[in-house]
Amino acid sequence: MIHGYAENEYVEQAISLYKDIIASGVKHDGVTFVAILTPCSHSGLVYAGVEIFNSMEHDHEVKPKCLMPYKDDLVVWGDLVSSCQVHSNVRLAKKAAEGLFHLDP
Structure with missing residues (x-):
């Protein structure tokens, strides 16, 4: 449900849930x-993201895992x-787009 809200741009509802x-x-x-991050x-x-991320291990005993050492993934690059785009970082966006285009021209 959290993911569904997020995918449809109902971020506040996702956080509330x-x-x-x-x-x-x-x-x-x-x-x-x-789904929430x-x-x-x-x-x-x-x-909000930093607060939730920090609570993973401290409050919920869920150890964060880094995705990048794994095989390239369209979702991660996307x-x-x-x-x-959200943070107006054009330089990094170009590098990320290259990774995305490499996987799915």
Whole structure:
């Protein structure tokens, strides 16, 4: 549900649902955190994203995993391009786009 809200640009609703789930005591996993951190990144909610990221290990015992050492992935490169657009980072966006085009011309 969090991912569905995020994909349809209902970021505030995604965060609200995330907080409701925490309040209910349901245990989160890495997938939940990816689902909530992605829209935070895309919408420029840096402070909310950092707060959620920091809570992963401290409050929820979910160890963050880095995606980049794994095989190139269209989703990772696409997310990076989108984040660069939000933050107006043209130089990094060009590099990310090259990675994306390399995988899917």
